[in-house]
Amino acid sequence: MSSPFPQSPVVPETFGGGREIRFRCHRGVACWNACCSSIDIALTPYDVLRLKNRLAMDSGAFLREYTVPYEMEQEGIAGVKLKPVEGGTACRFMRPDGCSVYADRPTACRYYPVALLSMHRQGEAGESDSYALVKEPHCRGHDECRAITVDAYRREQGVEAYDELARGWRQLVLKKKSLGPAAGKPSQRSLQLFFMACYDLDRFRAFVRGEGFRSLHDVGDAEMARLEADDQELLQFAFRFLRQTMFGEVTIPMRSETIEWRRARFREKLDTRATQAAARDGDEPAGETTIG
Numbered sequence: 109m110s111s112p113f114p115q116s117p118v119v120p121e122t123f124g125g126g127r128e129i130r131f132r133c134h135r136g137v138a139c140w141n142a143c144c145s146s147i148d149i150a151l152t153p154y155d156v157l158r159l160k161n162r163l164a165m166d167s168g169a170f171l172r173e174y175t176v177p178y179e180m181e182q183e184g185i186a187g188v189k190l191k192p193v194e195g196g197t198a199c200r201f202m203r204p205d206g207c208s209v210y211a212d213r214p215t216a217c218r219y220y221p222v223a224l225l226s227m228h229r230q231g232e233a234g235e236s237d238s239y240a241l242v243k244e245p246h247c248r249g250h251d252e253c254r255a256i257t258v259d260a261y262r263r264e265q266g267v268e269a270y271d272e273l274a275r276g277w278r279q280l281v282l283k284k285k286s287l288g289p290a291a292g293k294p295s296q297r298s299l300q301l302f303f304m305a306c307y308d309l310d311r312f313r314a315f316v317r318g319e320g321f322r323s324l325h326d327v328g329d330a331e332m333a334r335l336e337a338d339d340q341e342l343l344q345f346a347f348r349f350l351r352q353t354m355f356g357e358v359t360i361p362m363r364s365e366t367i368e369w370r371r372a373r374f375r376e377k378l379d380t381r382a383t384q385a386a387a388r389d390g391d392e393p394a395g396e397t398t399i400g
Contacts, residue, residue, distance in 0.1 A: 276347030
């Protein structure tokens with residue numbers, strides 16, 4: 109079957125996890141390190157978490173040093189990609205003997221040469237996953253005499269945990285895309301919240317710790333202690349927070365007294381605007397009629 113996208117290395121056929129592929133990457137393969145010499149690697153929030161902890165860096169410092177932002181959709185939510193070496197295309201973690209952060213390598217690196225395709229269908233609660241094969245001319249791993257199913261390959265590469273811990277993020281992205289124009293153009297504030305909650309996890313922890321968040325959301329002390337101590341717990345909480353702020357799903361309890369106070373303030377603002385508008389209308393001079 110010929111590809112409708114001649115420049116794309118993705119074979120235009122999708123399949124399930126039981127599909128058998130023939131692939132093996134190892135230090136003796138002729139193309140060793142070739143795929144790391146020219147990168148275009150999008151990171152999931154869990155990838156960022158693993159890498160910033162591996163490098164003992166604050167999430168904000170990691171994002172500035174090792175990533176570049178990109179638009180997932182025009183004028184929409186942003187993602188991050190690994191920044192290559194200065195003035196080149198190679199991965200900054202590539203070494204002659206392989207990846208220097210191999211145990212914490214990103215999801216895309218673990219999956220290669222398999223591509224994960226997630227889809228959200230109308231009326232369905234979650235997403236459905238399928239897979240495709242990536243065949244690049246330089247890659248000799250496809251010539252290796254080893255057959256393995258996609259499911260077994262995912263287990264071997266440790267990608268199952270990565271998928272599970274990024275599932276909430278994928279659901280957010282897919283839901284936003286599936287709503288299309290009906291969702292409206294996101295505000296600058298919501299775009300900033302999405303980026304912070306997904307990628308700048310240490311900053312999000314400070315946000316959750318703040319008085320503004322605590323006065324509005326009813327989060328118990330035990331849960332707050334877990335969020336303070338555990339990055340994975342905090343990341344899953346961030347996805348819940350974004351479902352609430354982006355789509356109005358009640359995933360985090362709100363303090364009833366704060367809600368009533370905010371409603372009262374909102375009514376006061378409406379009343380003030382109405383009074384000001386009536387005053388302006390009363391001050392306007394009546395139109396003049398001239399008879400010539």
